[in-house]
Amino acid sequence: MKKFILFTYLTIFYSAVIVNAQARKEIVIATKNVSVILTIGANNRVYQSYLGKRFVNQDDDRLIPGGKHEAYITGGMEDLLQPAIRLTHSDGNPSLELQYVSHDAKNLDDNVSETNILLQDPKYPVQVILHYQAFNKEDIIKSWTEIRNNEKGEITLDDYASSMLHFEAKDYWLTQFHGDWASEMKMQESKLTSGVKEIDSKLGTRADMYQTPVFFLALNKPADETTGELIAGTLAWTGNFKFHFEIDERNALRVISGINPYASAYKLKKGETFITPAFIFTYSTTGKGEASRNLHKWARNYGVLDGNKPRLTLLNNWEATHVNFDEKELVNLFDDATKLGTDLFLLDDGWFGNKYPRNNDKAGLGDWQENKSKLPNGIGYLVKQAEAKGLKFGIWLEPEMVNPKSELYEQHPDWILKLSNRNENYQRNQLVLDLTNPKVADYVYHVVVDMLVKNPGLAYIKWDCNRSMTNAWSPYLKDRQSALYVDYTLSLYKILDRIRQKYPHLPIMLCSGGGGRTDYGALKYFTEFWPSDDTDPLERLYIQWGYSNFFPALTISSHVTSWGKQSIKFRTDVAMMDKLGYDIKVSKMTDEEVKFSKQAVKNYNRLNNTIWFGDLYRIVSPYEENRMVVMYVNEEKSKAVLFNYNLNTRYKEVLNRVRLQGLDSHKQYKVEETNLVPGTKSNLAENGHVFSGDYLMTMGLNLTPGKLIPLTSMVIEISAAN
Numbered sequence: 239m240k241k242f243i244l245f246t247y248l249t250i251f252y253s254a255v256i257v258n259a260q261a262r263k264e265i266v267i268a269t270k271n272v273s274v275i276l277t278i279g280a281n282n283r284v285y286q287s288y289l290g291k292r293f294v295n296q297d298d299d300r301l302i303p304g305g306k307h308e309a310y311i312t313g314g315m316e317d318l319l320q321p322a323i324r325l326t327h328s329d330g331n332p333s334l335e336l337q338y339v340s341h342d343a344k345n346l347d348d349n350v351s352e353t354n355i356l357l358q359d360p361k362y363p364v365q366v367i368l369h370y371q372a373f374n375k376e377d378i379i380k381s382w383t384e385i386r387n388n389e390k391g392e393i394t395l396d397d398y399a400s401s402m403l404h405f406e407a408k409d410y411w412l413t414q415f416h417g418d419w420a421s422e423m424k425m426q427e428s429k430l431t432s433g434v435k436e437i438d439s440k441l442g443t444r445a446d447m448y449q450t451p452v453f454f455l456a457l458n459k460p461a462d463e464t465t466g467e468l469i470a471g472t473l474a475w476t477g478n479f480k481f482h483f484e485i486d487e488r489n490a491l492r493v494i495s496g497i498n499p500y501a502s503a504y505k506l507k508k509g510e511t512f513i514t515p516a517f518i519f520t521y522s523t524t525g526k527g528e529a530s531r532n533l534h535k536w537a538r539n540y541g542v543l544d545g546n547k548p549r550l551t552l553l554n555n556w557e558a559t560h561v562n563f564d565e566k567e568l569v570n571l572f573d574d575a576t577k578l579g580t581d582l583f584l585l586d587d588g589w590f591g592n593k594y595p596r597n598n599d600k601a602g603l604g605d606w607q608e609n610k611s612k613l614p615n616g617i618g619y620l621v622k623q624a625e626a627k628g629l630k631f632g633i634w635l636e637p638e639m640v641n642p643k644s645e646l647y648e649q650h651p652d653w654i655l656k657l658s659n660r661n662e663n664y665q666r667n668q669l670v671l672d673l674t675n676p677k678v679a680d681y682v683y684h685v686v687v688d689m690l691v692k693n694p695g696l697a698y699i700k701w702d703c704n705r706s707m708t709n710a711w712s713p714y715l716k717d718r719q720s721a722l723y724v725d726y727t728l729s730l731y732k733i734l735d736r737i738r739q740k741y742p743h744l745p746i747m748l749c750s751g752g753g754g755r756t757d758y759g760a761l762k763y764f765t766e767f768w769p770s771d772d773t774d775p776l777e778r779l780y781i782q783w784g785y786s787n788f789f790p791a792l793t794i795s796s797h798v799t800s801w802g803k804q805s806i807k808f809r810t811d812v813a814m815m816d817k818l819g820y821d822i823k824v825s826k827m828t829d830e831e832v833k834f835s836k837q838a839v840k841n842y843n844r845l846n847n848t849i850w851f852g853d854l855y856r857i858v859s860p861y862e863e864n865r866m867v868v869m870y871v872n873e874e875k876s877k878a879v880l881f882n883y884n885l886n887t888r889y890k891e892v893l894n895r896v897r898l899q900g901l902d903s904h905k906q907y908k909v910e911e912t913n914l915v916p917g918t919k920s921n922l923a924e925n926g927h928v929f930s931g932d933y934l935m936t937m938g939l940n941l942t943p944g945k946l947i948p949l950t951s952m953v954i955e956i957s958a959a960n
């Protein structure tokens with residue numbers, strides 16, 4: 239019976255190949271300005287014929303010659319370089335051929351269209367669907383792949399990329415973003431040479447600690463902020479990822495993006511389907527700035543939870559107290575938050591554990607009960623006290639982790655990832671829970687949800703994850719260990735899905751020992767992320783510059799702290815560039831500093847609409863000059879905010895006038911320096927005057943009037959006067 243169904247199915251399937259292949263030659267995936275054109279060859283394979291600027295005249299799409307590069311190259315056939323997909327069939331055959339069967343394209347709404355291309359191996363009932371979503375006004379294409387095993391037995395996926403793209407340019411310039419704890423997102427650009435370059439992660443959890451899953455690829459020559467042809471790409475995946483760049487013998491480049499297949503051969507039983515994460519990319523002919531703005535718009539509309547809604551300003555207690563606090567001290571800190579005027583108080587690490595109190599990072603993780611001596615009246619009491627002072631209250635959790643010194647570890651030693659015949663390997667004295675085990679996943683879900691049910695006033699969560707996977711072995715997966723890295727991340731998403739079903743809009747910060755998790759796979763569940771534990775504003779400028787290339791300002795949490803020794807104004811101006819918050823002992827601040835900060839929060843509340851939802855123009859890079867200048871312009875071009883930071887500027891260093899960007903040439907704008915220290919006056923010659931957008935974008939402003947002082951800054955509000 240089963241055989242019959244399969245036979246009938248294949249017959250229908252093969253006739254579809256013939257009919258459709260004859261009827262249609264090219265498949266166009268297009269946004270407002272970008273198009274990808276795929277063509278079907280005489281051999282029934284699908285080729286990428288074009289990726290670039292959309293033609294003014296769409297009839298020109300048909301003139302594109304058939305492609306040379308197969309859109310999703312398979313392993314084990316005639317191509318000799320890295321394939322997008324490689325699998326082993328149930329009979330042991332390690333080859334795959336994918337032929338076009340059919341495709342459909344539909345509009346999901348008036349902005350998003352989806353194209354799905356069904357491919358099948360002519361010899362084996364393995365199907366692959368290439369999915370493309372085109373976001374018209376954001377110029378973003380999201381692509382992913384679905385792999386179906388209709389064979390009688392199990393197949394093994396050895397490589398299973400989300401996307402493969404081909405380029406034929408003279409030269410290729412890759413910009414990658416790498417770092418470490420407290421030095422995330424260092425930007426590095428290099429020319430690709432013949433052969434292979436890979437950017438990847440094998441860290442499992444905290445996967446982005448060394449490399450972030452984002453890149454720019456400029457074609458022919460390096461791109462800058464306003465010129466150059468490039469794509470910007472990112473993988474929406476919170477686990478191991480890999481970008482593979484390979485230049486072949488004819489100088490063509492293939493870019494393969496997806497889950498890192500390292501130690502991750504994935505088995506699919508009969509009837510099972512694997513869906514890869516999405517690769518999200520944009521293409522720009524006007525430099526990196528445009529690419530970033532496309533990504534920001536897409537992220538706010540589609541990629542980040544509540545990306546078009548306001549964020550809460552908060553006071554966090556991590557840098558102020560670490561784990562050393564008690565109820566009384568916290569309640570006093572609430573007064574600090576009200577002094578500053580923030581919306582919320584965020585209680586960080588250290589509030590839990592009784593048998594093994596969390597008095598340092600050696601104990602307590604996993605035991606999510608309030609520590610009775612620190613918080614005798616529980617979280618509920620703190621929520622009420624905060625509310626009485628007009629504040630919301632949020633809490634820190636690290637639900638995927640466990641300290642060996644914990645009751646959770648004692649009760650469930652089999653819930654932990656570790657090789658039983660090796661010594662336990664600790665990072666920050668902790669181990670990773672085995673999320674592939676449904677019981678553990680349920681436990682993690684309940685850690686979060688039970689806390690929210692018990693304390694309905696809780697208004698915010700910071701979800702931390704402070705270590706990578708080493709010694710990675712799942713007691714639950716037994717002989718399916720190579721599924722660990724993938725299934726862990728899929729399980730994390732299922733937990734987050736369940737939490738979001740119950741709490742669809744609760745703001746949650748994504749944190750991973752600083753910026754160890756910053757990707758659009760996670761961000762659809764989170765409202766913001768913690769980019770780095772390094773809050774020294776000078777360092778932060780480089781870090782925030784880095785993240786701004788791929789993530790919108792309202793997702794990048796930036797706190798004023800005491801880490802840097804710069805003035806409160808400089809520290810605040812740096813934090814105001816993104817999502818402002820505080821993590822500071824207000825009692826240690828001078829009256830003047832408190833007065834300035836209170837006013838700064840008010841200023842931020844006035845400007846935040848433009849910062850969060852406006853278009854970002856990165857005008858002067860800290861990598862190129864001894865200063866950094868960025869500005870945000872709202873959609874109507876009626877309001878802009880410019881941030882200017884002098885770095886370690888030198889005596890008599892020459893810094894030229896700065897041309898503004900993004901304004902309306904025909905509008906008149908009033909230029910006003912804001913966020914000044916009380917009692918000081920602006921040095922800006924243009925302060926208080928009105929200029930046309932054209933003048934400001936042509937003549938610009940002298941942003942370093944008077945004496946050049948290192949580590950000083952300026953915030954300028956630019957408002958349309960007509």
Ligand code: DGJ
Pocket residue numbers: 556586587634702704749750751752768770771
């Ligand atoms: C790492 C985070 O990045 C910090 O902000 C803080 O929450 C600590 N973890 C707490 O352990």
